[in-house]
Amino acid sequence: GENVEQHPSTLSVQEGDSAVIKCTYSDSASNYFPWYKQELGKRPQLIIDIRSNVGEKKDQRIAVTLNKTAKHFSLHITETQPEDSAVYFCAASRGGYSTLTFGKGTMLLVSP
Amino acid sequence: NAGVMQNPRHLVRRRGQEARLRCSPMKGHSHVYWYRQLPEEGLKFMVYLQKENIIDESGMPKERFSAEFPKEGPSILRIQQVVRGDSAAYFCASSPPGQDGTGELFFGEGSRLTVL
Numbered sequence: 001g002e003n004v005e006q007h008p009s010t011l012s013v014q015e016g017d018s019a020v021i022k023c024t025y026s027d028s029a030s031n032y033f034p035w036y037k038q039e040l041g042k043r044p045q046l047i048i049d050i051r052s053n054v055g056e057k058k059d060q061r062i063a064v065t066l067n068k069t070a071k072h073f074s075l076h077i078t079e080t081q082p083e084d085s086a087v088y089f090c091a092a093s094r095g096g097y098s099t100l101t102f103g104k105g106t107m108l109l110v111s112p
Numbered sequence: 113n114a115g116v117m118q119n120p121r122h123l124v125r126r127r128g129q130e131a132r133l134r135c136s137p138m139k140g141h142s143h144v145y146w147y148r149q150l151p152e153e154g155l156k157f158m159v160y161l162q163k164e165n166i167i168d169e170s171g172m173p174k175e176r177f178s179a180e181f182p183k184e185g186p187s188i189l190r191i192q193q194v195v196r197g198d199s200a201a202y203f204c205a206s207s208p209p210g211q212d213g214t215g216e217l218f219f220g221e222g223s224r225l226t227v228l
């Protein structure tokens with residue numbers, strides 16, 4: 001089955017800095033890569049996703065890049081704000097009846 | 113449109129008791145997923161169900177755990193004879209029919225099980 005590795009496990013940045021979280025996956029048939037944000041004690045919520053037919057996608061301060069050859073994808077957050085502090089999960093799926101496999105998460109702490 | 117509803121939000125059980133966690137998907141959604149989250153670990157897939165069908169239970173422990181999604185009513189994750197290692201947050205998620213596994217999962221707020 002799919003295996004998703006995520007790094008780093010914790011990331012501390014100063015407000016205004018950029019943050020990058022990286023994930024690798026094992027199943028070359030995976031074609032859908034979402035990112036979820038989970039605030040403390042809350043539900044995970046989708047913040048951005050990318051499919052295998054594109055290499056990059058942006059939404060305001062967040063962007064995701066995908067390298068299918070190397071089987072890795074990354075989340076980029078620019079101009080970080082304290083409210084960005086949360087745990088971020090990457091995931092991968094090959095579609096069909098397959099389910100999302102999540103990474104172990106990255107705790108992002110943005111200090112004012 | 114109410115989101116995914118899970119109850120109870122918090123459940124305390126003694127070792128050997130049974131735990132029942134309920135999940136009502138978003139209106140119009142027919143796919144339900146259960147994930148378990150342990151401290152400092154990611155979301156581990158347990159089971160994927162559609163109405164009256166278990167599609168994928170590859171993440172379910174072989175013993176003591178079962179899940180159902182009946183024609184009427186919520187999906188239920190049942191844990192028999194709970195042990196301390198079952199203490200975790202259990203998240204339910206749903207997605208609409210026709211989605212091919214490459215779309216957003218809508219998560220509930222989770223049920224936090226504590227086994228004494």
